[in-house]
Amino acid sequence: MSPILTSKALVLGTGIAGLSTALKFADRGFDVLLVCKGDPAEGSTRYAQGGIASVWSKDDTVEEHIQDTLTAGAGLCNENIVDLCVREGPARVRELIELGVQFTRITPAESAEASPETGTDGAETFSLHREGGHGQRRILHADDLTGWAIEKALLKKVDEHPCIRLLDHHVAIDLITEGKARKRNTPGRCLGAYALNEKTGEVLTLSAGVTVLATGGAGKAYLYTSNPDTATGDGIAMAYRAGAQVSNMEFMQFHPTCLYHPTARTFLISEALRGEGAVLKTLAGEEFMGKYHMLGSLAPRDVVARAIDMEMKRTGDKHVLLDATHIPAEELKRKFPHIHETCRFYGIDMTVELIPVVPAAHYTCGGVRADENGQSSVAGLYAVGEAACTGLHGANRLASNSLLEAVVFAHRVAEHGGKQLTAQQESGTPGPDQGLAKPLPQWDTGHAVEIEEQIDIAANWLEIRHLMWNYVGIVRSNRRLERAKRRLELLRSEVNAYYWDYLLTRDLIELRNLLTVAELIVQCAILRKESRGLHYTVDYPAKDERSFKHDTVV
Numbered sequence: 236m237s238p239i240l241t242s243k244a245l246v247l248g249t250g251i252a253g254l255s256t257a258l259k260f261a262d263r264g265f266d267v268l269l270v271c272k273g274d275p276a277e278g279s280t281r282y283a284q285g286g287i288a289s290v291w292s293k294d295d296t297v298e299e300h301i302q303d304t305l306t307a308g309a310g311l312c313n314e315n316i317v318d319l320c321v322r323e324g325p326a327r328v329r330e331l332i333e334l335g336v337q338f339t340r341i342t343p344a345e346s347a348e349a350s351p352e353t354g355t356d357g358a359e360t361f362s363l364h365r366e367g368g369h370g371q372r373r374i375l376h377a378d379d380l381t382g383w384a385i386e387k388a389l390l391k392k393v394d395e396h397p398c399i400r401l402l403d404h405h406v407a408i409d410l411i412t413e414g415k416a417r418k419r420n421t422p423g424r425c426l427g428a429y430a431l432n433e434k435t436g437e438v439l440t441l442s443a444g445v446t447v448l449a450t451g452g453a454g455k456a457y458l459y460t461s462n463p464d465t466a467t468g469d470g471i472a473m474a475y476r477a478g479a480q481v482s483n484m485e486f487m488q489f490h491p492t493c494l495y496h497p498t499a500r501t502f503l504i505s506e507a508l509r510g511e512g513a514v515l516k517t518l519a520g521e522e523f524m525g526k527y528h529m530l531g532s533l534a535p536r537d538v539v540a541r542a543i544d545m546e547m548k549r550t551g552d553k554h555v556l557l558d559a560t561h562i563p564a565e566e567l568k569r570k571f572p573h574i575h576e577t578c579r580f581y582g583i584d585m586t587v588e589l590i591p592v593v594p595a596a597h598y599t600c601g602g603v604r605a606d607e608n609g610q611s612s613v614a615g616l617y618a619v620g621e622a623a624c625t626g627l628h629g630a631n632r633l634a635s636n637s638l639l640e641a642v643v644f645a646h647r648v649a650e651h652g653g654k655q656l657t658a659q660q661e662s663g664t665p666g667p668d669q670g671l672a673k674p675l676p677q678w679d680t681g682h683a684v685e686i687e688e689q690i691d692i693a694a695n696w697l698e699i700r701h702l703m704w705n706y707v708g709i710v711r712s713n714r715r716l717e718r719a720k721r722r723l724e725l726l727r728s729e730v731n732a733y734y735w736d737y738l739l740t741r742d743l744i745e746l747r748n749l750l751t752v753a754e755l756i757v758q759c760a761i762l763r764k765e766s767r768g769l770h771y772t773v774d775y776p777a778k779d780e781r782s783f784k785h786d787t788v789v
């Protein structure tokens with residue numbers, strides 16, 4: 236018998252979304268089981284550089300932030316979601332400050348001479364960044380290590396909270412639904428999840444009143460990505476297998492400027508650097524962004540990434556250059572200490588040299604379809620953060636709106652989920668694991684044996700990432716999408732065979748999920764017969780304003 240752990244709220248993921256949601260449930264008095272694969276600090280959150288967007292300066296307005304988000308989203312944002320997110324943002328950011336996140340403050344001297352760069356919150360004056368697509372400076376940041384400042388503060392609070400139990404190095408495998416428990420075809424309510432203990436190989440049954448997916452994005456489906464290894468789209472794949480709706484997966488955001496270096500793991504060069512005046516150039520020294528957009532190097536991300544791709548194809552060069560050398564050296568070092576140090580480590584002094592950069596997969600705009608309370612289409616299952624598709628980002632996410640979305644929806648999920656849990660308590664509805672005639676089904680390993688050849692997993696993983704980069708990248712076509720679909724189908728039969736024949740490992744679980752999200756990206760891309768936002772196809776190179784799909788749903 237594998238162990239069963241029961242909680243009111245089961246939260247999968249310990250990035251900004253999962254930690255914030257867990258704290259919000261726990262502050263309402265519910266016991267929370269918080270689960271993550273690997274180390275709790277690992278995930279995209281800790282690598283966030285630019286910051287968190289929110290209306291903060293007296294020169295800014297909610298209406299302007301809403302408009303910038305809608306413009307970036309290219310007509311596909313859910314306006315209600317944009318409105319609530321932007322309006323509720325400042326209160327959630329204030330909570331982060333109260334929790335101990337050390338956003339960069341400016342000195343009184345700087346404040347006196349540079350009012351447009353600052354935002355005030357009572358006595359505190361914060362430095363505000365500007366990034367592509369933002370008409371105002373509205374991005375609070377902690378130097379260029381914003382994500383780490385947030386992750387650290389949230390983890391500390393979680394650690395101190397008596398209502399939260401953290402289970403690290405546990406990989407969620409699949410969701411448990413009433414349908415699965417009773418062997419029915421419809422999912423019914425979500426009852427929890429199975430998770431593999433990475434160290435012992437044991438599979439646990441996690442039973443809960445509400446389950447929250449905060450498992451992040453799927454950037455690892457691509458060969459080149461800014462994302463850490465955790466970003467294998469596990470939550471999206473699990474939700475899809477459980478029968479939840481997934482949408483808009485064609486909108487994978489490519490960040491225009493990741494460091495191009497033979498020995499560097501993809502390292503992001505924040506858009507905030509362009510916000511301070513850095514410009515993109517070809518290797519021949521030509522400033523090319525003016526040809527593509529009136530905002531030049533600060534155009535929305537989809538435009539910049541595509542322009543770089545076109546310039547690289549036109550010139551045959553393997554990268555372009557980012558020139559920040561005209562910005563005073565002291566200012567660069569003060570505002571971007573981490574980027575400056577990392578470039579120095581790779582032998583580039585950005586104060587006097589141009590930085591070689593390329594686009595890389597960065598953010599999954601699609602995901603588990605979630606409403607204004609973060610509820611998925613399966614009862615009892617919520618999605619928050621990058622795993623969710625709430626409609627905030629539409630066809631292209633505005634820079635620094637991701638951390639914002641995570642905190643706004645963490646609050647909403649806990650409000651809504653908390654009411655559901657209270658109603659269950661008050662009506663005497665049986666708690667988790669007691670609502671069924673039979674107890675939750677145990678994980679069955681069948682006749683699986685220990686995996687012999689890890690190498691096969693690595694080879695399959697690499698094949699998926701190569702083919703997604705080559706066939707489902709920044710510029711797409713019908714022919715390439717169909718080819719990707721066929722090759723993924725072939726891989727599917729191989730991966731399914733591993734899955735049933737071998738005892739589970741984290742690598743195998745991630746491979747299966749990565750393949751599922753790759754297939755979902757291709758399916759959604761095939762459904763969209765136009766070019767819009769992040770989805771560009773040579774077969775339909777323009778927007779179809781008459782009969783476009785608002786959302787692709789699979």
Ligand code: FAD
Binds near residue numbers: 247251
């Ligand atoms: P993550 O932080 O990725 O956390 C996912 C969690 O889920 C991890 O704990 C992981 O272990 C866990 N997990 C995943 N699968 C499983 C499983 N099967 N079982 C158990 N646990 C699982 N956005 C901004 O708004 N501003 C920025 O400046 C910014 N900069 C960025 C810079 C970089 C380099 C990157 C990669 C992203 C950046 N983004 C930025 C995007 C933003 O950081 C992410 O969208 C956001 O942090 C996602 O948070 P999350 O909590 O949803 O997921």
Ligand code: SIN
Binds near residue numbers: 284285635636637
């Ligand atoms: C960056 O700092 O350029 C990343 C910001 C983001 O992805 O929102």
